[in-house]
Amino acid sequence: MNPLAPAAASCALSVNVNKVALLRNTRHLGVPSVLRAAEQCLMAGAQGITVHPRPDARHIRPSDVDELAAFLKDWPHIEFNIEGNPTQNLMDFVRRIRPHQVTFVPDAEDQFTSDHGWQLPQDAERLRLLIREAQELGVRVSLFMDPEPTAMPHVAALGADRIELYTESFASSFGTPRGPEVLAAFTATAEAALREGLGINAGHDLNRDNLTAFLRAVPGVQEVSIGHALIADALELGYAETVKAYLRAITEAGR
Numbered sequence: 577m578n579p580l581a582p583a584a585a586s587c588a589l590s591v592n593v594n595k596v597a598l599l600r601n602t603r604h605l606g607v608p609s610v611l612r613a614a615e616q617c618l619m620a621g622a623q624g625i626t627v628h629p630r631p632d633a634r635h636i637r638p639s640d641v642d643e644l645a646a647f648l649k650d651w652p653h654i655e656f657n658i659e660g661n662p663t664q665n666l667m668d669f670v671r672r673i674r675p676h677q678v679t680f681v682p683d684a685e686d687q688f689t690s691d692h693g694w695q696l697p698q699d700a701e702r703l704r705l706l707i708r709e710a711q712e713l714g715v716r717v718s719l720f721m722d723p724e725p726t727a728m729p730h731v732a733a734l735g736a737d738r739i740e741l742y743t744e745s746f747a748s749s750f751g752t753p754r755g756p757e758v759l760a761a762f763t764a765t766a767e768a769a770l771r772e773g774l775g776i777n778a779g780h781d782l783n784r785d786n787l788t789a790f791l792r793a794v795p796g797v798q799e800v801s802i803g804h805a806l807i808a809d810a811l812e813l814g815y816a817e818t819v820k821a822y823l824r825a826i827t828e829a830g831r
């Protein structure tokens with residue numbers, strides 16, 4: 577056990593429901609429902625819901641954020657985490673909704689998906705006042721960061737509460753000869769974050785195969801946010817029951 581890890585550390589699962597909205601947006605029928613997805617995830621034991629309302633509203637729309645915020649009022653112990661770029665549309669949600677946590681991500685407006693963390697100290701001055709504003713509204717601030725231990729003192733100096741480790745490089749190297757070296761950079765970054773008194777989240781391309789190895793190796797991770805793989809698994813784990821239900825409907829017609 578890593579001596580820097582908090583005793584009896586537990587890790588929360590925050591389900592990112594972006595991809596439910598992506599599928600929903602291909603028709604005007606309201607299905608699959610983002611709210612029902614969130615409810616089912618919470619009823620199954622997830623401890624948080626994450627959304628990344630991009631400026632182009634390709635998946636999560638502002639109305640989804642409002643509806644989730646209203647829905648989560650009935651779930652007082654559940655964390656609502658909103659991700660995005662605070663120099664674009666994110667602060668509108670922070671000011672209006674005041675979620676439990678906001679994750680600042682340095683994405684371009686039309687970015688395909690998140691692919692890098694903040695560069696510190698270069699990005700520090702455009703983040704400093706936004707971090708303070710969110711915190712004064714009672715919102716915890718997490719910064720999306722690459723696995724770079726030397727950046728951690730800069731995060732602490734900015735006054736952010738947590739980092740979110742951008743885990744794509746871990747996921748894509750998992751099970752390859754490069755895997756152990758890449759994972760070691762995440763361990764070292766988490767150790768540096770803990771030394772600075774920062775909280776630690778992690779996310780991007782985490783999945784059922786790589787998650788346990790990540791959490792065993794990286795100390796102090798308080799929360800993982802998982803969307804793409806989890807929603808894909810939910811589909812694949814549900815095909816058999818669903819096809820049986822449709823076959824029953826056909827049989828009930830006597831066909």
Ligand SMILES: CC(=O)[C@@H](O)[C@H](O)COP(=O)(O)O
Binds near residue numbers: 595689780
């Ligand atoms: C910050 C992060 O890693 C994820 O939220 C990712 O940005 C998901 O966004 P998409 O679902 O649009 O790929």
Ligand SMILES: NCC(=O)COP(=O)(O)O
Binds near residue numbers: 806
């Ligand atoms: N912050 C990461 C997240 O919310 C989900 O990322 P992914 O599992 O969709 O790659």
